Amino acid sequence: MAMASKETRLRVIHLYKELHRLGRDYPDPAYNFHKKLRGLFEKNRNLTDPEEIEKAIKLGEYIRNETLALYSLRKYRHLKRMYPQDSQSDTLP
Numbered sequence: 001m002a003m004a005s006k007e008t009r010l011r012v013i014h015l016y017k018e019l020h021r022l023g024r025d026y027p028d029p030a031y032n033f034h035k036k037l038r039g040l041f042e043k044n045r046n047l048t049d050p051e052e053i054e055k056a057i058k059l060g061e062y063i064r065n066e067t068l069a070l071y072s073l074r075k076y077r078h079l080k081r082m083y084p085q086d087s088q089s090d091t092l093p
Contacts, residue, residue: 015060
């Protein structure tokens with residue numbers, strides 16, 4: 001049974017910490033982001049095949065990117081509500 005390399009282990013720990021921090025601001029508290037996150041990492045804890053480990057890391061990175069996109073969209077929608085369309089036409093010549 002082969003162990004994951006130290007670099008891979010550090011990548012996984014960094015990804016987990018980053019996702020955990022992102023989960024603090026998740027918009028839907030009923031979704032229970034942290035419980036699902038921990039469940040996914042626990043499920044993959046015993047992976048030994050390097051290809052399967054890399055596949056799981058890629059899934060985690062995809063989830064990170066989608067969560068960041070969700071937050072960006074939420075901020076964009078908030079700003080759009082704060083600045084109505086008509087206010088821009090008043091200031092431009």
